Each structure stands twice: as C-alpha cells, then as structure tokens.
Amino acid sequence: MSPPAVLAEELSKSFRTVQALDRFDLAVPAGTVCGLLGPNGAGKTTAVRILTTLLRADAGRAAVAGFDVAREPTRVRASIGLVGQHAAVDEALTGRQNLEMFGRLHHLGRRPARSRASELLERFGLADAAGRAVSTYSGGMRRRLDLAAGLILAPAVLFLDEPTTGLDPAARLDVWQAVRRLVADGTTVLLTTQYLDEADQLASRVCVVAGGHVVAEGTPQQLKARLGADRVEAVVRRTEDLGTASALVGGAAAAEPEVDVATRRVRVPARSGVATLAAVLEALGRSGVEVEDVGLRRPTLDEVFVSLTGRPAQVAA
C-alpha cells in the first residue's frame, strides 16, 4: 500500500488561550476524497493551514505528498492546490489576469499560462467575465475564480476549505463535478465542509472534528451505522390515533416505539429491516388507522453530527 497523501500525527496548535488543534490525527490515502466535518471553531481551517505550510504546528508532524510540511515546504507547495475559506484573488486584476499570474507563479511559461487560464475560465463559466476586474464579480463568481486558481496545475493533493459556501445550487454541482473529475485523474482531496450532503456526495471517508481533534471517522455509511439500525417511521393523520398506532407499531416490530406528538410520528427500530416494515404496514392496514406516511429510515449524517459534536450542522440552502 502506498503511503497516505496527507498524514497528520498528533498535531497541536494553540493561539494564545485557544487550543485550536489538540493532537489531531489524520491519514488520507492517495486518490481518495476525505471530508473534514465539524462545527464552527472546530479547527478545520487551522488543520488545513498547517498542512498547506501557511502555519507551523506547535507539536506533531505532518506530511503531504510524502514531504514533511515543516522541513520541505517548497516541495509541498509544488504538489498542492489550495482553495481557502475566503476567496483569495486580486480584486484589481481581471479574472484572466489573476489566473495567468498564478500560472506564472506556478512556473508555467507565458503561453502555457495563458492557455491554462482560458481553459479554466471556460470550465468554470467565467469566459464572459474574463476581461472584467474581479471587484465587479458576484460572490459566487469570485469563489469559482478562486477554485480555478487552486486547480492551475492539477495538483497531486487539493485542499478545499468550505469550497461551496456561498454558491448557488447549480454552481455547487459544478464544483462537485470538477472535484470528481480531478479525483478520477488521481488527485487526492481534503475537503472541509459544514454541509453534510456535500460530504455525503463527495467524500469516501469522513472525519468528524470537534474541539481540535477527530472524534469519529469512517465512510458516511459507517458513521450513520454508528447511530444504530434503520428505523421504521409512521406518520398518522389524526393526533388521537397516536396511542393506537404506537401500540400497533410496537407490537409488529417487537420493540419499544418512540412517539413524537408534534409531528404525529411513531418511530421504532427496524430489527429485521424490510420485514419489520412489512409487519408494521400490515398491522396498521388491518386497524384502519389513517396513515399519511410509512417508511424505512436510515439515520442522516445530520443526526450523526449532532450526536458526535453536540451541535446541529448547517443545512445547505
């Protein structure tokens, strides 16, 4: 097995009184997408800044693309692309001038830099605005330009710090598409996000960060499984039927049901999966209780997030 593309061992970092990272461990296998999920202030950006050589850790060790970030920063920089949490482009230059400049600073020749800029402007839907100063761009356009600037060299390892914050749904899909394309070409991606659907969509592994270290890690499915088995949920039409429904559902599933009066919902663990669902459907059908909805539910990443970090996640608009 090849060494991980991103490796962090016991990274710690504090700012005055704030312990931003506390023995943070991470290993991202080459060619995969890892999602760092965590609430505000969890330490995601701090981790990304250390891994991209912008910040030095107080303790611990980190390597990116096989190079130690503290000892060989230039080699790390030559292997990475970074899209930071806030768009980092020159407002007084045009979109094209920005990309050509960053291309030149990646040591592309004049002509390759120009054609790469055209390619990226086209791909991120900025071709029409290429000749305008970035100060006239909308937030989403700026964000897309910023992404393009991080992708100039098709980096070995790409760091994306909340890449789709502030983008409209169509633009988010474009970004996801671009990330998938890079991964197909062998790029390793470390992605931080507060959007659970984003992690679900893109990441093969998710690390939940809270209080400066990784509190849980696994595939999105594994994390959901940690919250327990699937459940059967039934929503009744009339609140007064809740008692009857609860008894019926509990009997059919052979488990203690949970009742939520506000949403007229009865919930029960589905010990035998679809068979439990079938039993519940049959019991409710025979009783004549009016039912609005019955289904097999899997815990969402949102619920995982809340149970692990004690805080609700943000939901994409």
Place this chain on the structure above:
Amino acid sequence: MSTVTAAAPRARLRWALSDAYVITRRDVQHWANQPVAFAVGLLFPVLMVLMFGYVFGGAMVVPGGGSYREFLLPGLFALTMAFGLEVTMISVATDAARGVTDRFRSLPMHPAAVVVGRSAADMLNAALGLAVMLGCGLLVGWEPHRGALRALAAVALLLLLRWALVWVGVYLGLLAKGPESIVTVQILVWPVGFLSSTFVDPSTMPGWLGALAEWNPLSATVAACRELFGNPGFGGTSFAAEHAVELALAWPALLVAVFLPLSVARFRKLSS
C-alpha cells in the same frame, strides 16, 4: 509536475527573478486597469505645487532670500516620497486582508519574491511620480543650478528615502488589520511631513519644535536636495544643516536597518 523540485542554485535564482517580475507586473496591470486612480495618484503632488506655490507662496519669506517656489519644490519632492509610504502600506495590507498574501505563500515561489516584487513596483511608481514632479517644477520656474551630476545625486537621495520607506510600509502593512488602518498612518504621516523644513524654515518655529523639524529624516533629504540642486534655503549653522547630505544617507540607512529585519520577522510570524 512542477519545475521547482531540487532546482540548482542558478535555476532557483532565475525563478526568484521571474517570480519577482510577475509580482511587479501585477502592479503595472493594476495601474493600467485603473488609469484614473493612477493618474490622480501622480497628479496629487502637482496640486500641492499649485496650492503651496501660488496660494501660500506670496506670503512666504524664504530664509536668505530667493523665490519661494525654488525653496518649496525640493521640499515637495521629498514629501511626495514620504507620502509613498501609504501606497506601500495599502498594497501590503490589502493583499494580507484579501488572502492574496496567503495564496502567494502557498505557491512554490521564492520566499523573497513577494517583497522584492513589491519594492520594485513601488520604486517604479515613485520614479514616475518624481518625474512628473520634476517636470512640473521646471514649468513653475524651479531649476537645479549646480549641474546634472549633483541634480542626479539629489534624485538618488529622494529615491533612497522612498526605498527606505518601502520597508516601513511593508512592516506597517503587515501589522495592520486591513487597509482601513491606513487612516492611523495618514494621521501620523502628515505631521511628520509638515513638521519639517518642507514648507518653512525650522528656525522660524518655536525652539523645541524647530529642533524636532530640523532632525526630521524628511528635513535631512529636503536640505540635502536644496544643497545639491542649489536652491535657496539651505545652510545654517546647526549640525543637521551642515551635514544634510550625510544625514540624508544615514536616516534611510537607519530606517532600512530597523524595518527590513522587522518586515522579514513579521513575514515569518505569519506562519507561527
């Protein structure tokens, strides 16, 4: 994928120069993209020539006699250089606040390229501004009287002052929380600019204020320029007046000696 891996020293130097060139060219692109702002920047000192030369000029008495505009112009040349501090500081603070500095730091660039490029761009700007001022001076009746060589030496001293202030500007720009903090520096630059021998002879000020004005680094460059251009108003018996050229070399040297290491340390601190 990249060309920097294990580069030989020769190649490293070539990339360092190329990187610095790209950074310098970025400022030239800024000027081209915002020609009005650029022109206003160059013409503001001309406005000062007209304001002080013609509005106040009639009421001013030149020490030792002579035309007030001949006295004033070397002062305005130096003041223009001093105000350049704000240009450097705004550029540095804007890049830091917008995350552009971080983007540069995440690229495989030579570590010195950003500041070298920055100072080259600012010096280019200063040289253009000074050329406009010199032309404007010639139009309003100022001229150097002691030959081309001394005149060139005066120009060199003016640019030296500006170059020293690049480092002050880089340091303050990195210290600033954002381009808004520039106001604080403007408030400081103006008294330093006026509490000098730029507009009036320090000997006409109250004793302690006059001494302060005379030892102002700006006054050293002003006095040295008056001496080298052969314009009225230089001379005097104080140490500062008798050693104007020496001080015009020593002050910038001191500023560089203090602020260049501070700037480098501040850049390093960005990553701590």
